[in-house]
Amino acid sequence: MDTNRIDLNLLRVFHAILEEHNLTLAANRLGLSQPAVSYSLGRLRAILDDPLFVRNGNEMQPTSAALEMREPLREAMAAAEHALQLMVPFAAATSTRVFRLSMSDIGELAFLPTLCAALAECAPHVRLDIQSIPVDQIEDALRVGRLDLAIGNLPALVERTRHQRLFHEDYVCMTRRRRGLPRRTLTLEQYLAFPHVLVGSLESAHYQIEESFRKRNIHRQIALRVPHFTVVPHILAHTDWIVTLPRRTVRLLNPADEFAVYDLPVDIAGVTVTVHWHADFDTHDANRWLRTLVITQLSDAPA
DNA sequence: AGCCACTGAATACAGCCAGG
DNA sequence: CCTGGCTGTATTCAGTGGCT
Numbered sequence: 001m002d003t004n005r006i007d008l009n010l011l012r013v014f015h016a017i018l019e020e021h022n023l024t025l026a027a028n029r030l031g032l033s034q035p036a037v038s039y040s041l042g043r044l045r046a047i048l049d050d051p052l053f054v055r056n057g058n059e060m061q062p063t064s065a066a067l068e069m070r071e072p073l074r075e076a077m078a079a080a081e082h083a084l085q086l087m088v089p090f091a092a093a094t095s096t097r098v099f100r101l102s103m104s105d106i107g108e109l110a111f112l113p114t115l116c117a118a119l120a121e122c123a124p125h126v127r128l129d130i131q132s133i134p135v136d137q138i139e140d141a142l143r144v145g146r147l148d149l150a151i152g153n154l155p156a157l158v159e160r161t162r163h164q165r166l167f168h169e170d171y172v173c174m175t176r177r178r179r180g181l182p183r184r185t186l187t188l189e190q191y192l193a194f195p196h197v198l199v200g201s202l203e204s205a206h207y208q209i210e211e212s213f214r215k216r217n218i219h220r221q222i223a224l225r226v227p228h229f230t231v232v233p234h235i236l237a238h239t240d241w242i243v244t245l246p247r248r249t250v251r252l253l254n255p256a257d258e259f260a261v262y263d264l265p266v267d268i269a270g271v272t273v274t275v276h277w278h279a280d281f282d283t284h285d286a287n288r289w290l291r292t293l294v295i296t297q298l299s300d301a302p303a
Numbered sequence: 304a305g306c307c308a309c310t311g312a313a314t315a316c317a318g319c320c321a322g323g
Numbered sequence: 324c325c326t327g328g329c330t331g332t333a334t335t336c337a338g339t340g341g342c343t
Contacts, residue, residue, distance in 0.1 A: 023312060036330050038313055060312085 013040040015077050017053060018070055021060050079146070090286035092123040099126060099290050102133040102141070102150040106229040109252045111151060114297050122293075142278035148287055149294060153246075153271035155208065161276040164291065167248075167300040170270035171209060174250055174259045175242040181260050188218070188265040194242035195223035197235060209244060212268045229253065246271055273298075 016026035017037070027037040045052055053060040062070070090097065103111060108130060119126055133141055133150070139160050141147035150157065157163065173186070175194065182190060198210070198220075213220060223241050226232065232243050233253045245253075247270075250261050275294050281287040 024310090034312075035314080035332080039330075042313080 010040050010044045011073060012077070013037055014044055014052065014066075014069075015073055017041065017060060018062060018066065018073070021062075023060060090289055092126070092289060094125065095123060095286070096125045096127070097286055098129050099148045099286075100129045100131060100146065102131050102138055102147050103152055104132060104229070106246075106249050106252065107152055109230065110248060111294075111298055115294065118293055118297050138276070139278075142276065143280065145281075148277065148281070149291055150276040151273065151294065151298070153208075153273055154276060155272075157276050158274065162279050162282060163274045163276045164295050164299070166273045166275055166295065166298045168270055168272045169247045171244055171264050171268050172247050172250055172261050173242050173244045173264055174236065174254060174261045176236050176240065177258060177260045178240070182262070184262075186262045186265050191242070191262075191265045192218070192220060194221075194240070196220045197232060197241050197243040198222050198225045199229050199232060199243065199245060200225075200227065208271075209268060213266075216266065218266060233259070 013026065017023060020026045023037045023041070024034045027034045041052065048065070050065040051063055052066045053062055112128075112130070116128070119128070131147065133147065135154060135156055138147065138150045138154065138157060142150060142161055150161075151166070154163075173191065175181070223239075224235065226235070229245065229249055230253075232245070235241065236243060236259060244264065250259075253259075254261065275291055275298070277287055277291055
């Protein structure tokens with residue numbers, strides 16, 4: 001295969017067929033005629049020496065070779081689109097830019113309603129692409145522009161990226177309401193008597209609370225470790241377990257007040273939620289506009 | 304099972320255009 | 324002006340599904 005022969009426009013065609021499974025729809029998407037797409041596909045087939053798609057009824061099914069190319073190609077197309085967007089001066093009212101943000105599942109619950117409402121108001125054509133990227137990959141993603149901003153409790157990134165504090169909050173604990181629960185406060189003994197739900201993986205930001213307990217030589221009985229917060233209410237509703245989580249998160253997960261919430265019986269440092277970006281984008285129009293919006297909308301001490 | 308209408312890919316051919 | 328690459332129109336071919 002001679003890759004020098006590949007006209008990159010052919011990859012656009014290939015990508016469109018991968019998405020549509022249909023040459024006519026792919027042609028519509030690209031603003032070409034169906035034969036033009038067929039011709040391009042023919043050239044790609046010759047260059048790559050693979051049929052790439054085989055017709056199955058009214059559908060063009062990708063071959064295994066085409067499927068192997070799908071993800072890398074999708075990423076490449078997204079990166080190219082993103083790169084082109086960087087060259088266009090940002091005008092909120094008319095921009096169709098896609099902003100990529102990283103946040104946790106609970107971040108989505110807590111931040112997206114506010115952010116989306118603000119966007120609908122002042123940048124109605126802008127799109128958000130929310131990704132949950134492992135903490136150790138966020139810095140790279142911000143640097144290469146694969147992410148615009150990362151929002152969350154991300155102490156590991158504070159030294160390595162530009163950031164702005166949004167708010168600070170303490171931890172509380174939550175369990176299903178039932179007879180026999182203490183009324184207002186939990187003693188440490190009572191707290192430790194519960195089986196605990198631990199939220200977050202070893203890489204996640206909330207794992208730092210584990211460190212705090214370990215340093216104090218406090219050992220909890222972990223009944224379950226889950227990667228996300230959103231499943232927690234469903235688990236607590238069916239068990240007598242307890243979960244330790246940030247106070248704002250409780251408001252989101254306990255809107256009907258069906259769970260009992262207590263202050264922690266130990267003095268554990270809370271979390272500081274920050275918004276992060278890469279220094280290379282300090283003066284970048286669109287990035288600056290978005291982070292200003294995020295800070296204005298989400299910060300408890302607006303910039 | 305056979306017929307028919309419909310849909311969609313492939314192909315033949317012509318026109319346009321940029322580069323040499 | 325010629326050539327090659329690309330695209331569009333018109334047409335053909337093949338598969339599918341409904342109907343009898």
